[in-house]
Amino acid sequence: MEDLLAARAQMAMSLAFHIIFASVGMAMPLLMVIAEALWLKTGAKVYLLLAKQWAKGTAILFAVGAVSGTVLSFELGLLWPGFMNYAGPIIGMPFSLEGLAFFLEAIFLGIYLYGWERVQRYAHWFAGVMVLISGTLSGIFVVTANAWMNTPTGFSIANGTVTDINPVAAMLNPSSFSQCLHMCLAAFLAVAFATAGIHAYYLRRDRSNIFHRKAFAIALTVGSVMALLQPISGDISAKRLAKHQPIKLAAMEGQWETVHGAPLRIGGIPFEEFEETRYAIEIPKALSFLVHADFNAKIMGLKEIPKENRPPVAIVHIAFQLMVACGIVLLVAGCLGGWLAWRRKSLPIEGWYLRFVTLCTPLGFIAIEAGWTVTEVGRQPWVIYNIMRTADAVTPMPHLIVPFLSFTVLYIFLSIIVIILLRRLFRSTLAKAVSAGKI
Amino acid sequence: MFEFEFCIAGVMLISLILYVLTGGADFGGGIWDVFATGARANAQRKLITEAIAPIWEANHVWLIVIVVLLFVAFPPAFAAISTALHIPLTLMLIGIVLRGSAFVFRTYDVKEAGEHEPDRNEEREQSGPAYRRWSRVFAGASIITPIMLGVTLGAVATGTIHVNVENGQVDTDFVSSWLAPFPFAIGFFTLTLCALLAAVYLTLETEDSALQEDFRRRALIAAGSVGVMAWLSFMLSAEGAPTIRRGLSSSTWAICFHIITGTVSVTGMWAIWKRRFRLASALVPIQVGLIIFGWGVAQYPYLVAPALTFSNSAAPAVVLRLLLIIVGVGAVIVLPAFYYLYVVFKGRRRT
Ligand code: HDD
Ligand code: HEM
Ligand code: HEM
Numbered sequence: 001m002e003d004l005l006a007a008r009a010q011m012a013m014s015l016a017f018h019i020i021f022a023s024v025g026m027a028m029p030l031l032m033v034i035a036e037a038l039w040l041k042t043g044a045k046v047y048l049l050l051a052k053q054w055a056k057g058t059a060i061l062f063a064v065g066a067v068s069g070t071v072l073s074f075e076l077g078l079l080w081p082g083f084m085n086y087a088g089p090i091i092g093m094p095f096s097l098e099g100l101a102f103f104l105e106a107i108f109l110g111i112y113l114y115g116w117e118r119v120q121r122y123a124h125w126f127a128g129v130m131v132l133i134s135g136t137l138s139g140i141f142v143v144t145a146n147a148w149m150n151t152p153t154g155f156s157i158a159n160g161t162v163t164d165i166n167p168v169a170a171m172l173n174p175s176s177f178s179q180c181l182h183m184c185l186a187a188f189l190a191v192a193f194a195t196a197g198i199h200a201y202y203l204r205r206d207r208s209n210i211f212h213r214k215a216f217a218i219a220l221t222v223g224s225v226m227a228l229l230q231p232i233s234g235d236i237s238a239k240r241l242a243k244h245q246p247i248k249l250a251a252m253e254g255q256w257e258t259v260h261g262a263p264l265r266i267g268g269i270p271f272e273e274f275e276e277t278r279y280a281i282e283i284p285k286a287l288s289f290l291v292h293a294d295f296n297a298k299i300m301g302l303k304e305i306p307k308e309n310r311p312p313v314a315i316v317h318i319a320f321q322l323m324v325a326c327g328i329v330l331l332v333a334g335c336l337g338g339w340l341a342w343r344r345k346s347l348p349i350e351g352w353y354l355r356f357v358t359l360c361t362p363l364g365f366i367a368i369e370a371g372w373t374v375t376e377v378g379r380q381p382w383v384i385y386n387i388m389r390t391a392d393a394v395t396p397m398p399h400l401i402v403p404f405l406s407f408t409v410l411y412i413f414l415s416i417i418v419i420i421l422l423r424r425l426f427r428s429t430l431a432k433a434v435s436a437g438k439i
Numbered sequence: 440m441f442e443f444e445f446c447i448a449g450v451m452l453i454s455l456i457l458y459v460l461t462g463g464a465d466f467g468g469g470i471w472d473v474f475a476t477g478a479r480a481n482a483q484r485k486l487i488t489e490a491i492a493p494i495w496e497a498n499h500v501w502l503i504v505i506v507v508l509l510f511v512a513f514p515p516a517f518a519a520i521s522t523a524l525h526i527p528l529t530l531m532l533i534g535i536v537l538r539g540s541a542f543v544f545r546t547y548d549v550k551e552a553g554e555h556e557p558d559r560n561e562e563r564e565q566s567g568p569a570y571r572r573w574s575r576v577f578a579g580a581s582i583i584t585p586i587m588l589g590v591t592l593g594a595v596a597t598g599t600i601h602v603n604v605e606n607g608q609v610d611t612d613f614v615s616s617w618l619a620p621f622p623f624a625i626g627f628f629t630l631t632l633c634a635l636l637a638a639v640y641l642t643l644e645t646e647d648s649a650l651q652e653d654f655r656r657r658a659l660i661a662a663g664s665v666g667v668m669a670w671l672s673f674m675l676s677a678e679g680a681p682t683i684r685r686g687l688s689s690s691t692w693a694i695c696f697h698i699i700t701g702t703v704s705v706t707g708m709w710a711i712w713k714r715r716f717r718l719a720s721a722l723v724p725i726q727v728g729l730i731i732f733g734w735g736v737a738q739y740p741y742l743v744a745p746a747l748t749f750s751n752s753a754a755p756a757v758v759l760r761l762l763l764i765i766v767g768v769g770a771v772i773v774l775p776a777f778y779y780l781y782v783v784f785k786g787r788r789r790t
Contacts, residue, residue, distance in 0.1 A: 056547065059543060059546075059547070060543050060544070060547055062496070063496065063539050063540060063542070063543040064539075064540055064543075066496050066499065066539060067535055067536040067538075067539040067540060068536065069503075070499070070502065070503060070532065070535055070536075071532045071535070071536060073503055073506050073507065074506060074521065074528055074532055076510070077506075077510060077517050077518060077520070077521030077522075078521045078525055078528060078529065081517075081518035081519075081521055081522050082518070084510050084514060084517055084518055084521075085514045085515055085517070085518040086514075088510040088511055088514035088517065088754065089511060089512075089514060089754035089755060089758040090758075092507070092510070092511025092512075092754070092758060092762060093511075093761060093762075093765070095507045095510070095511060096507050096508070096511055096762055096765045096766070096769075097765060098507075099500065099503055099504045099507045099769075100765065100768075100769040100772065100773060102500050102503060103497065103500045103504075103769070103773045103776070103777070104772070104773065104776060106496040106497040106499070106500050107497045107773075107776045107777055107779070107780045108776070109496065110493040110494055110496060110497055110780055110784070111493070111779075111780060111783055113493070114492060114493035114784065115493070115783055115784075118783050118784070119783060165754075165755055165757055165758055166757070167757070167758055167761050168761075395521075395522055395525065396522065396609075397522060397525045397613060398613075403525075403529050406529075406533065407533075410533060410536060410537075414536070414540055417540070417544055421544060421547050421548060424547075424548075425547065
């Protein structure tokens with residue numbers, strides 16, 4: 001394997017691994033804080049038990065998130081010294097703010113996880129709120145760094161060197177708002193539905209189990225709200241792309257020709273050798289309408305730029321379809337749940353609905369991975385859009401295949417262990433929950 | 440002298456000291472996990488686990504702060520170090536990943552298994568096969584990681600990472616800067632420092648005087664090893680790191696500095712011997728802090744000798760000023776929270 005390819009693969013693998021744990025670190029505190037607040041308010045023991053059990057799972061996942069994040073911080077230099085040498089000062093601000101947020105997150109998480117008996121009830125709940133806030137902030141900060149790679153601002157270039165650095169402007173670049181919003185919603189959505197799915201699985205075996213009923217209710221409510229908001233925020237992202245990264249949008253849609261009134265394609269396979277997208281269902285003029293609110297608006301096509309500057313179109317297009325498909329299924333799940341609950345004035349625990357939600361367990365995470373593939377692969381061949389090519393950023397270190405394979409094996413191993421431990425945790429939760437159900 | 444870049448460099452040095460004093464001691468805990476022996480082996484392991492469980496993730500963030508400050512404030516240095524020292528840094532990262540995950544896996548593997556069989560008592564749980572397997576990984580990783588951290592710092596000090604200041608290219612074979620006696624001496628020196636810190640802190644973590652004795656003995660052994668490694672590193676620096684050697688031996692302040700560090704170390708050892716554990720756990724961190732501080736000052740004015748100094752590798756002043764503001768605000772927010780964490784988990788034993 002060529003070194004550049006190995007470096008890209010290692011970066012992609014490390015990020016894809018980290019993002020799962022990072023999402024959990026952002027979103028589980030929300031669920032725990034809600035459960036604990038309900039305990040403080042109602043005094044019902046089941047909520048306390050719920051918060052404690054969720055905290056145990058979070059402890060495992062958070063530790064893996066923290067160590068895999070550390071790997072990423074170093075990998076920026078280990079793999080892309082050229083990029084960091086260039087971009088370090090410009091995007092340093094979000095990274096240093098992120099460091100601050102990590103501190104608060106790790107400190108209050110320590111108090112939250114191990115301090116049940118050591119601090120007062122309200123101080124404990126407050127620690128949970130702090131974890132939620134600082135976790136979300138750390139996600140936001142790092143995504144602004146990524147947004148800058150998509151729409152670099154806040155500096156100018158004179159004779160090939162960077163001058164006039166304005167780190168604040170770099171952080172508040174045109175993509176920051178839409179990407180951060182979309183990522184935060186994605187984390188809450190994916191984690192809430194995964195949680196709801198797991199509890200739905202256990203509820204199907206024992207409908208009267210009060211522990212799983214409460215857990216399902218909290219997670220499904222959070223997930224449904226996020227599922228409603230996510231397509232709106234995705235639309236904001238797409239509009240921003242049309243303005244700032246039209247080629248990425250063209251790749252997402254498999255749009256080769258520049259036209260007025262471009263269609264929205266569902267499915268289909270873009271063929272780079274023929275420069276066209278085949279087998280897609282086309283909704284006439286819908287794309288133009290969605291991104292410009294005008295059925296005849298002009299959409300730029302891939303043929304507009306030379307071949308060597310185009311991203312791998314098929315990957316981007318298919319990943320985008322996958323993300324949207326997952327989003328729609330989750331939206332349906334959320335709306336159905338709301339409708340059932342409203343009609344029956346109680347928790348929707350019909351067997352078929354529980355099975356449906358169980359099947360939704362991985363969808364949010366699949367959408368997150370697919371969405372990041374769209375963003376990152378769609379930016380190729382640039383690491384900093386229109387400024388630095390990925391090939392120019394890579395380290396001169398030879399044999400990069402070795403660290404790539406080592407980290408891959410390590411992460412596969414960790415994933416297996418995490419799954420085994422979580423399964424064991426759920427089983428023992430089950431044992432406890434049954435006894436709690438008899439309270 | 441008091442330019443922004445020196446302020447940032449100072450913050451980095453303080454962060455490194457705090458990282459070794461807190462995170463380093465967590466690694467030290469792992470080292471003593473390997474050497475948990477005798478009738479109280481399980482009690483020792485339990486003490487170590489309970490001492491580090493709530494705080495290690497917060498302690499670990501100091502390392503991230505150092506890396507972030509390095510790449511924001513001194514980007515060419517970050518690029519050069521992570522290119523030339525790719526291999527030891529990667530080994531350190533693997534160590535970090537395995538240490539952290541094995542530690543939580545170990546905690547949750549036994550607890551949850553135990554819930555199925557409530558009749559299993561804790562003692563037996565801790566000697567169960569899953570616990571022992573994870574302990575081995577945790578302990579091994581706790582040894583590799585500080586060694587590799589020390590090797591990295593030692594390699595930076597050798598002055599063999601040649602950077603072309605014009606274009607930032609590093610001239611390196613990726614191996615010879617770090618695969619040498621001096622960096623490894625620093626690696627093992629770091630390891631002994633971590634072991635010493637952990638043993639001294641652990642004497643305060645328990646009321647059980649037998650356990651205290653165990654860790655007292657370990658602290659004495661570690662303090663002796665620190666002395667040996669300090670001497671060995673200093674000897675090897677003549678050839679391995681001439682710049683540092685000059686900084687550490689030629690000037691009057693250097694002599695005074697050696698005398699102070701030496702006095703603190705010997706007094707610390709005496710305090711351990713006399714079972715003045717509270718005093719020892721104040722003196723030993725000062726000793727370790729002084730050692731790292733001395734190294735940092737001896738590096739001056741080079742960040743990555745011979746080409747990169749603090750001044751010629753610094754990011755533009757706007758960036759540094761903003762960074763300092765963030766560091767200042769961050770300190771006001773983080774330090775009280777960090778203190779609170781320690782009060783919650785470490786304060787009680789004092790009363
Ligand atoms: C639960 C996850 C999830 C779901 C259901 C969706 N997305 Fe998404 N999407 C992401 C998770 C995500 C993401 C992983 O978080 C990305 C990657 C980068 C980013 O900012 O968000 C993303 C990126 C992303 C981008 C590219 C932004 C860029 O390159 O900067 C667009 C245009 C959309 N999304 C649009 C949508 C639309 C129209 C959806 C309709 C249902 C949708 N997403 C559902
Ligand atoms: C979109 C991508 C990312 C998001 C949303 C994100 C978010 C988070 C969150 C919420 C955490 C808290 C720990 C946890 O939950 O396990 C975390 C940990 C961490 N992340 Fe990421 N991250 C992302 C990518 C990155 C990247 C690219 C880097 C490196 C430059 C990075 C570095 C870290 C580090 C060092 C930690 C450990 C902090 C600690 O010890 O507490 N992350 N990340
Ligand atoms: C966590 C979610 C993310 C995922 C799943 C992800 C995925 C990827 C993928 C698939 C690539 C390889 C692209 C290719 O070579 O075709 C890549 C490259 C890269 N990503 Fe991301 N990314 C994420 C977030 C981030 C963030 C937050 C940052 C920076 C702050 C970042 C920085 C980079 C860099 C520097 C590269 C290498 C250069 C390049 O290939 O353009 N990524 N990522």
